[in-house]
Amino acid sequence: MNPENVQNYTVQERFRTEQKLKSLIRVSQYLSAIVNLNELLEKIVDSAVEVVGAERGFLMLYKGVIEGVDIDSGDKGELVLTVSKNVSKDALSSEAFQTSKAVMDKVLAHGEAVVITDAASDEEFKSRNSVVRYGLRSILCVPLKTKNNQMMGLLYLDNRLVKGLFGVHELDLLTTLALQAGISVENIVLAEKEKAAVRKASEAEVRGKYADMLAEKNKELEKAYDKLKLTQGQLVQSAKMASVGQLATGVAHEINNPTGFMLSNLEMLEKYHGTLQDVFAQYAKIDEFFAKRGDEESRSMSQSLEVLKKKLRMNFILSDLPSLVEESKLGALRIKKIVEDLRTFSHVDEEKRQNSNINEVVDFALNIVWNELKYKVQVVKEYSDLPLFLCYPHEMNQVFVNLLINACQAIEDKGTITIRTYLKDPDVVVEVEDTGCGMGPEVLGRLFEPFFTTKPVGKGTGLGLSVVYGIIKRHKGEISVKSQPGEGSTFTIRLPFQTASA
Ligand SMILES: Nc1ncnc2c1ncn2[C@@H]1O[C@H](COP(=O)(O)OP(=O)(O)OP(=O)(O)O)[C@@H](O)[C@H]1O
Ligand SMILES: [Mg+2]
DSSP states (O other): OOHHHHHHHHHHHHHHHHHHHHHHHHHHHHHHHOOOHHHHHHHHHHHHHHHHTOSEEEEEEEHHHHTTOOTTTSOOOOEEEEEEESOOHHHHHSGGGHHHHHHHHHHHHHOSOEEESOGGGOTTTTTSHIIIIIOOOEEEEEEEEOTTOOEEEEEEEEESSOTTOSOHHHHHHHHHHHHHHHHHHHHHHHHHHHHHHHHHHHHHHHHHHHHHHHHHHHHHHHHHHHHHHHHHHHHHHHHHHHHHHHHHHHHHHHHHHHHHHHHHHHHHHHHHHHHHHHHHHHHHHHHHHHHHHOOHHHHHHHHHHHHHHHHTTHHHHHHHHHHHHHHHHHHHHHHHHHHHHHHHHTTOSOOOOEEEOHHHHHHHHHHHHHHHHTTTEEEEEEOOOOOOEEEOHHHHHHHHHHHHHHHHHHOSSSEEEEEEEEEETTEEEEEEEEOSOOOOHHHHTTTTSTTOOOSOTTTOOSOHHHHHHHHHHHTTOEEEEEEOTTSOEEEEEEEEOOOOOO
16 A cells, blocks of 8 residues: 555545544434433434444343333343344344354453454354354444443444444444443433332322322211201201191190180089089988878879989989099190190290209109109119200200100110210200110101100100100200110200300
8 A cells, every 4th residue: 555545544534433423422412312212222223323334233122121120230131132223133033143142142241342343254253154154244242331330231233245344443433322322221211210100109199199088078978968968857857847836836725725614614513513412412301301201292203203313314423423524624634735745845835044954954854754764764874064054944854754754665674764964065965865665767757746656545645755856946956866676765965055144
């Protein structure tokens, strides 16, 4: 080679190297801007092939790298062909690929780049099938590494056409490119991992938050629904009670006066009966007198009187009259009691409110009904200390009398009535629990209706609980029942606590 040629060659060579360097810088900038892993890998192979002017190229990565396993410490898995340029996947398993596989193994084993400038004269590779049969001339293979120098995979380039294409320059270029490529790949993999972790965490957080929120909303809904049901029930009950109350007031008013004069008339009749008895006693004496006289006229008068007395059953009438009057009086008294109940239910009679101790009011009611309770009921008192409470004491007394009598009547043989009193801010609460027969829904639904009773005629009028209801409402309180057939009943009364300053 003459000096001129040497000069030309050097200039050309430098120009080529400069061009390659320029394109390497461009590629490096380009690669660092890519954020998608697949796109990056494609670009790495494309750029490598372009920068060193290779015929074919491919990039192999450990499976773990692609799947985002921690490359520095985790299991990398097998090496897989990830991107290829002008190399079919089949070619990898073909014999033609033997040489490159051997080169690859060497790179993987030592973690360093391998360049074969002239494969045909390379002692180590010249006898390889691919060199002999496929005609490989130059091979360049560089490792792809993490910042911590861990193998991620490799970049392989080869050429059949030009002997001596890959030399030290190309090796340097490709090593620099691989360095940049490795960093870019690692960055994207880490970023993806981070994103996935954040996504997972926020998904879990959101899911957790929504689940909590949903559960809370469901609870709120359930509560609102229960409240609605209760309010609806109370509204229906109030409306029913209001119309029944009107009716009761009217009926009570209409019955009150006739019952009053019936009772006083019956009492008069009782007195008249006494007077009549005196008169008839006097008649009997006169009859005796005439009977003793013995004359015909007297005897016949006495006889006809006797016939008339017998015919009219005078003796029976006189003896039966007192019990008739007594029964009628009892009947009238019963009517009077019903009228009183109806008046209490419809708040006709006003009594004065007083500060009372509810425990004492309950005890007073217990005394009143004690005769009925004592043989079959054990009474358990669970009283709490209660402050004085502003109420209509006689009405409250009536409430507990009615509840206690019902509880007692519900107990067939022997049982227990438990009375609890306590403060549950802001209410005074009284519970009356019995171990009696309990109630099914058909009874529970009509419990507070006036005249609803399941008791035999004469035993219950069905007014007890409607009176209780009216009184509790008047105290702005609530009454509720828990009961099941055969499992006893608990009546709970809540009264908003109020007290009058002395
Ligand atoms: N503690 C209870 N256990 C079981 N059933 C009850 C209880 N309290 C009330 N009941 C049922 O409710 C019905 C209505 O009760 P309420 O007190 O209004 O009327 P009554 O007891 O039948 O008659 P009255 O109270 O006028 O004598 C009763 O007939 C009974 O069926
Ligand atoms: Mg009753």
